[in-house]
Amino acid sequence: MTLARRRFDALIIGAGGAGLNAALQLANANLRVAVVSKVFPTRSHTVAAQGGVNAALANVFEDNWHWHMFDTVKGSDYLGDQDAIEFMCREAIPTVYELEHNGVPFSRLDDGKIYQRAFGGQSQNFGGAQAARTCAAADRTGHAILHTLYQQNIRARTHFFDEYFGIDLIRDEEGAILGALTLEIETGEPLLIEAKTTLLATGGGGQVFRTTSNAHINTGDGMAMALRAGVPLMDMEFFQFHPTGIAGRGMLITEGVRGEGGYLINKDGERFMERYAPNAKDLASRDVVSRAIVTEVKEGRGCGPNADHVLLKVDHLGEDIIAKRLPGIRESSKIFAGVDPAVEPIPVFPTAHYMMGGIPTDRLGHVVIPSSDGSEEIVPGLFAAGECACVSVHGANRLGGNSLLDILVFGRAAGQQIINHLKENPEHRAMDESSVEQAMSRLSRWEETGEGIPVRELRDEFRKVMEDHAGVFRTDEIMSEGVEKVKEVREKLKDVRLGDQSKIFNTARIEALELENLIDIGMAIVLSALERKESRGAHSRPDYTERDDENWMKHSVYFKEGDRLDYKPVQTKPLTVETFPPKPRVY
């Protein structure tokens, strides 16, 4: 059988906010761009983002990108790279205006400008009064943006490969990336896409945990493809738990609810955030609120028959605000928690939500292999953007409203940089057939039949290990055990057998390939977390309760080969302004 092949200037894997914004830049420049997506593009998880996207437009109060930058550096618990953060906060402004010009139906203020709401961790004047910086389309901002980007890509004639799964990157002996092997889900046929440049934009991997706000498709595919191509993953221990998932279910209740004036209470009806963050209260940054909720529950002040959650009170906002600004939240609270927030409070608990770590890139989207001496080596032909990438702007904790911003700014920047790259590298490089064969063997491994462990059984075991051993609070003992258990799970992978060998739309085969990806990034998470002996941002350890800037103000870098960890210094020098030196975080 001969392998089907197609050629493009650029290949983009993933059709969420980052992939589609990159694709749009390229298609508008009349380049041949292929977007490979394992689901129809508007099914990408960007669609679920609720609250909004940050940009210092100053539509409500005075604002500027420098204040936004300060909040982002502080929010990152000083682990974010300040050059990348400066770039993101400055680029936020033209990026949001471009989205508006593309048709995003932002909510509006009386003067016709884009509506901006308050969100956690954001201030005016370097830590002063609460800022209103988060541009929102009601509580469906991600939906509005994703659909608009898809629509503009239709106009620009981007070539979509819908329901194709990325198997592996193809690379030559010099380490240059030549495209990827993909699988057409409908027919079960492989397709080799040769490209002068490849952009990984596959989103997050929340499915490593049992309870998550992430969709079924968020299985870390791009990160695992990078790992298998010899690229490390950076800062994987920093997995954000969103403070307000619907208790026991995981669907998200946006921070925008608290931005509109909602607040948290414990079983005594006490507004407990006042104790943990006397100024910002319920609008402290997410890691702070998540830890506070878990502490309340651990100390016996949780609500419900099992005392295992807290309550988010909204009813005092009134029907009007709820109907206008939070219609989606009202809908999902009714469906999944059985409560109408206009009448009763919503039961909530922190939920695995967002990866701050990922494929290391510079701020233009080039994938780089960092090393401890501070140098970075560019992987030729490979770019990454969005949640699967680590630029790194979130450091140890992501501010709400900065995730849409990250994917859109860096997706756009990567698209523009790919255009430059293609001017300098107009030819395809020769295909490396041995690398193609290697990728094909990953596929054919699942044709082995006979007795074995079913995919679902190992997946359940793995996700339980991750939840038990890499959750909100992590001790040395719990995590050492976790590393061993993930190793055992990884060992068992070779005994997993796929029962269904049919070719047509075989979702069982996709889930098997996804499981391999999940386990690879799970290992990156537990190992990086075990070795980081401090508490910082989203990484919280009862056995090392303090942030340790002397030893740990550095990025972790995990290589799959030999499960090796390395570290890289934090880039503390911004592009044009003064450094923000680390300070204790007070909210």
Place this chain on the structure above:
Amino acid sequence: MKFIVYRYNPDVDTAPHMQEYDVEVTRGMMLRDALMEIKRQDESFAFRHSCGEGVCGSDAVNANGSNLLGCTTPVSDLKEPVNVRPLPGRPVIRDLVVDMSQFYQQYRAVQPYLIHKDPLPEKEMLQSPEDRDKLDGLYECIMCGCCSTACPSFWWNPEKFYGPQALLQAWRFLADSRDQATEERLDALEGPYKLFRCHSIMNCVEYCPKSLNPTKAIGKIKELMLKHSI
């Protein structure tokens, strides 16, 4: 709880058949959870799903005769035994997975993107809250296909009638104060089929899981068309 599910895999089956599964129902279980449970019992069962919270539109199916989203339909709302079938009127790829290409073609046919011809301002194009309110009930569409695949006009003329979903999108851009292609949009909807095959049967309204109203949107387009032709 008993589920009777449509099964067809062209790789191994000569004809479709219905298969029974027993699923232990837990509190708060949605139809999607039940389908996932069936998938655990029987790896060969295929269906699309993703977000699990009614925003991605992947898991639209037909259960007990109604088009709905699996992830937002509590099993307790369904009469037992629950008959689960693929969305009607579309070619079946496998089990509950249908071919939606035509539906997407119709979407693309209405030019579903903002067209603005004047030079762009440096900042945002201003839009009053009242003008923005006109997009409520339109932009929220998740393209699940529940409406169009429940529409008899769509079953009869799938090549010519654009169907409720695409027409809702057509109105979403006609209604946007920032869009400057009203004339072209209306011209492109001329003729007896694309728009006018809607006979206000309102199945689309009944089955939209986001409570949108394509029939009303189509009515608005017809009104505008009339004004336009005078």
